[in-house]
Amino acid sequence: MSATGSFPAVLCLHGFLGSSRDWSDLIARLPDRRFVLPDLPGHGAAVGLAPEEYTMEGAAQRILDALDGAGAGRCLAVGYSMGGRLALYLALRHPERLAGVLLESASPGLRSEGERAARQRSDGALASRLEGGGAEDFAAFLREWHRQPLFASLADHAGLVERLVRERRENDPQELARSLRGMGTGSQPSLWSELPDLRVPALAVVGERDEKFAGIAHEMSRRTGKVRVAVVREAGHNVHLEQPREFAKLLKRFAGEV
Ligand SMILES: C=C(O[C@H]1C=C[C@H](C(=O)CCC(=O)O)[C@@H](C(=O)O)[C@@H]1O)C(=O)O
Numbered sequence: 001m002s003a004t005g006s007f008p009a010v011l012c013l014h015g016f017l018g019s020s021r022d023w024s025d026l027i028a029r030l031p032d033r034r035f036v037l038p039d040l041p042g043h044g045a046a047v048g049l050a051p052e053e054y055t056m057e058g059a060a061q062r063i064l065d066a067l068d069g070a071g072a073g074r075c076l077a078v079g080y081s082m083g084g085r086l087a088l089y090l091a092l093r094h095p096e097r098l099a100g101v102l103l104e105s106a107s108p109g110l111r112s113e114g115e116r117a118a119r120q121r122s123d124g125a126l127a128s129r130l131e132g133g134g135a136e137d138f139a140a141f142l143r144e145w146h147r148q149p150l151f152a153s154l155a156d157h158a159g160l161v162e163r164l165v166r167e168r169r170e171n172d173p174q175e176l177a178r179s180l181r182g183m184g185t186g187s188q189p190s191l192w193s194e195l196p197d198l199r200v201p202a203l204a205v206v207g208e209r210d211e212k213f214a215g216i217a218h219e220m221s222r223r224t225g226k227v228r229v230a231v232v233r234e235a236g237h238n239v240h241l242e243q244p245r246e247f248a249k250l251l252k253r254f255a256g257e258v
Contacts, residue, residue, distance in 0.1 A: 008099055009034045009072035010255070011063065013083030015238075016184075017145065017168045017176065019044035022080070026240055029248035033255070036075065038066045040083065042179030043171055054182030056089050056189065063090060064097060073097075076255055080104040080240060082179075085188060091200040092191055100201040100258030102251060103227075105213040105237045108191035108220065119186025127177035127184075138173045139165065153209045153236030160241065195224045201258045202227045205250055207235030207242065 010033050012023045020037035021044070027035055039046040041054045041062065052058045063086070067075060077098050079087025084106020091101040110116045129141060142165045146154060154161050181187060204217035208231050221227045232239050232246050240247040 008255075009036050009067070009070060009075040010251070011036045011038075011067065011072070011075045011077045011087075013038070013063070013077065013079040013086050014040060014043065015081035015083050016179065017043075017142070017164075017171060018080070018083075019167070019171065021167065023240075025244045026078075026248055026251070029244065030252065034072075036066055036070045036072050038063060040086065040179065041182065042175040042177075047172055047175045049178075051178075051182075054178045055187070056086065056183045057093075059086055059183055060090055060093065064094060067097060074099045076100045076102070076258060078102045078104065078251060079106055081106060081237065082183070082185075085109065085185070085191075086183070088191055088202075089188070091202065092194045092198060095199045098200045100203070100254060102254055103202060103204045103217070103220075104239055104247075105206055105210055106204070107185065107213065107216045108195060109185060109188045110190055111192050112190075116186045116190065119184070121186075123180050123184040123186050127180045130173040130177040130180070133173065135169075139169060141173070142168050150210065150212065150237050153207065153234075153242060154238065156234075157242060164241075192223070195220060195227075198224055198226045201254075203250070203254045204229045205239055205247065206231055207237060207239045208233050209236040213237060 014022045020039050023037055041049055041059050074097055077087040084103040087101050088103055088108055091098050110119055146161045204227050206214040206217045217229045221229050230250050232243050235242040
């Protein structure tokens with residue numbers, strides 16, 4: 001799905017449990033930009049795929065196909081959380097396709113094989129719950145998910161958690177489990193060692209209340225000297241939902257620099 005416009009396209013990649021609809025506010029704030037808004041494997045309409053399409057490489061190939069289908073050529077990629085991990089993967093493995101990359105609350109994966117194995121086990125348990133539970137348990141899963149410390153700041157915005165739970169219930173838990181197993185934080189290849197080879201302009205956007213991912217962003221910046229960091233006040237992990245005007249302003253400014 002893409003909007004009209006003559007500027008380089010903006011590719012927006014949503015997070016785990018989300019869908020391409022997550023970007024509706026951002027699109028409204030940037031009416032002169034053209035957007036490419038794919039659903040990521042296991043989310044929205046991107047379901048019933050071949051097993052390999054649920055991996056990071058498979059998802060990347062689907063994105064490249066979507067860009068080709070939209071005639072988008074080189075674009076500016078914006079990725080939130082899981083979508084940010086995919087955007088960074090694209091920037092490192094397919095740099096010729098990106099004019100720049102905005103990483104919102106994202107990571108390059110986990111550094112060690114031990115960390116990856118432990119995360120695969122915990123993500124595997126989450127996936128098993130998604131696969132084995134019914135509709136009511138999926139609703140409970142979503143409520144518990146948003147009670148994690150990482151998302152505590154969502155409660156400062158009236159009705160936001162309820163809206164996310166309602167919208168995210170439209171996803172298929174069986175498909176979300178496939179996404180988690182295929183391209184979860186523990187399943188994706190670690191990109192830490194590749195960061196020094198980053199050739200695409202990069203801006204990491206994080207919320208001041210998201211200590212974990214603010215730390216990851218500053219570590220990426222320290223390790224490469226190629227990732228600029230923008231910390232957004234009064235925001236947590238989901239910056240584009242909690243501070244939409246500031247997020248759009250950062251994107252406009254970054255788009256003008258790349
Ligand atoms: C809870 C952790 O990791 C998860 C948190 C965020 C990522 C995401 O895309 C969630 C988006 C949302 O719920 O708004 C997710 C991912 O990258 O796949 C992570 O599993 C954590 O503490 O690292």
